[in-house]
Amino acid sequence: MMSKTLMRHKMARTAAVIPIFFFTTLLPFTDIQAQQDSAVKESPCSCGHDLTAASMFLKKDGRYISKAESETGDLWKEMGHHGPAVENLWAGYRIYFDRKAAFDIYSKVKPGLELRQTKWYTSDELKSAGFGSDLYWVGETIGAGSIRLWENGKVKQLHPVKKRTATVTTEGSISQLDLLSEGIPYAGRTIDLLIRLTVFSGQRHARIETFIFSDQPVQLVTGLNHNPGLKKEQGDSYLLTWGKH
Incomplete structure (x- = not known):
């Protein structure tokens, strides 16, 4: 699956709300290579709910945490499923803790909470038992619903940074992940940008x-699924695609 740049926003000290919808059939995923190693600063976590859940854990010991931060902005290698994740009964979502800060989607065959068991990379045994898996291919695309900067007619990643921080929470009927990127060079100054799913x-x-934390306007780019056969619709303040693929 490829994502195409289809939307730009201008904003300063404001928030844009962009919905992502669960897709029932997705194409294969290939891993993204990590760029840097970094030390992990962590806080204990106990996250979960009957109908939603949050997941963020360390590869070295499997311990679940609620917060991780890095001055290099890259904990891709150190973190389980390469960054924070959340799920509801129908789909899971993660964001890469690296220069891409791209969203990835976990497809489910039947309703349920699965990430604590599959840890995103589902074994053949669990697939046979009806668990979902990672089928979405992000690759070098922006990624569905992911955020990039638009500067001088080009797409710019949220990189380099002075610090990147991820947090996960579950409260009541919702689960949430945040990725805060601080000190991103943009248009001759630095900005901070928080992505929340x-x-x-x-x-x-x-x-x-x-x-976006900036005193001046900032232009953003996001990604939409863009495959042959998908239906498209555009309004004054939205773009959407849907269909089987």
Whole structure:
């Protein structure tokens, strides 16, 4: 699956809300290579809910945490499923803790909470038992619902940074992940940018909000699924695609 740049926003000290919807059939995924090693600063976590859940853990010992930060902005190698993740009954979502800060989607065959068991990379045994798996291919694309900067007619990653921080929470009927990138060079100054993804009990979609900390306008780019046969619709303040693929 490829994502195509289809949307730009101008904003300063504001938030854009971009919905992501769960897709039933997705194409194969290939791993993204990590760019840097970094030390992990962590806080204990106990996250979960009957209908949504949050997941962030360390590869070295499997311990679940609620917060991780890095001055290099890259903990891709150190973190389980390469960054924080959340799920509802129908889909899971993670964001890479590295220069891409791209979203990835976990497809489910049947309703349920699975990430604590599969840890995103589902074994053949669990697939045979009806568990979902990672089928979405991000590769070098922006990624569905992911956020990049638009500068001088080009797409710019949220990199380099002075610090990147990830947090996960579950409260009531929602689970949420945040990725805060601080000190990103942009248009001759530095900006901070917070990406938040929220999943809800009883709803298939996820909501993405982008908060920009800047005194001047900032242009953003996001990605949409763009495959042959998908239907497209555009309004004054939205673009969407849907269909089987």
